[in-house]
Amino acid sequence: GENVEQHPSTLSVQEGDSAVIKCTYSDSASNYFPWYKQELGKGPQLIIDIRSNVGEKKDQRIAVTLNKTAKHFSLHITETQPEDSAVYFCAASINNDMRFGAGTRLTVKP
Amino acid sequence: DAGVIQSPRHEVTEMGQEVTLRCKPISGHNSLFWYRQTMMRGLELLIYFNNNVPIDDSGMPEDRFSAKMPNASFSTLKIQPSEPRDSAVYFCASSTTPGITEAFFGQGTRLTVV
Numbered sequence: 001g002e003n004v005e006q007h008p009s010t011l012s013v014q015e016g017d018s019a020v021i022k023c024t025y026s027d028s029a030s031n032y033f034p035w036y037k038q039e040l041g042k043g044p045q046l047i048i049d050i051r052s053n054v055g056e057k058k059d060q061r062i063a064v065t066l067n068k069t070a071k072h073f074s075l076h077i078t079e080t081q082p083e084d085s086a087v088y089f090c091a092a093s094i095n096n097d098m099r100f101g102a103g104t105r106l107t108v109k110p
Numbered sequence: 111d112a113g114v115i116q117s118p119r120h121e122v123t124e125m126g127q128e129v130t131l132r133c134k135p136i137s138g139h140n141s142l143f144w145y146r147q148t149m150m151r152g153l154e155l156l157i158y159f160n161n162n163v164p165i166d167d168s169g170m171p172e173d174r175f176s177a178k179m180p181n182a183s184f185s186t187l188k189i190q191p192s193e194p195r196d197s198a199v200y201f202c203a204s205s206t207t208p209g210i211t212e213a214f215f216g217q218g219t220r221l222t223v224v
Contacts, residue, residue, distance in 0.1 A: 032211075
């Protein structure tokens, strides 16, 4: 089955700096790559997603890139703010069979 | 819509007892997922349903775990008998089908087995 690896496991940045989280996947048939943000005591919430026919997608301060050949995708957060502090999960999906990475705990220091 | 609704939010039970977790997916969503989250193993997919039919239960850890979806608006995850290593947060999520869509998560049930 699909295996998703995520790095780093923890990331600490200064407010205003950029943060980058990287994921790799194993199954070339995966065709949907969402990113979720999980705050303490809550369920994961989608922040951005990308489909396999697109290389890059941007939504305000958040962007995701996808390299299908290398089977990796990345989350970029620019101008980080303290409220960006949370655990971020990448996932790879084949027809609703969604597998998650281990998560990255992002801390944005004011 | 109120989103995916899970109950209870917290459950504390003694080892050996039966535990039933409940989930109400978003109306109109055809797929439902059960995930388990622990510090050691992260988010693990246990089972998912399409149109109330279990599609893949390969993530269910052992026979003590069972899941049902008797109709489009309700699903249960049962652990019998429960063990301390089952302690985790269990999430239910739902999405539309077919294909490539966002999964919406509930708030989770924090299970503690003592």
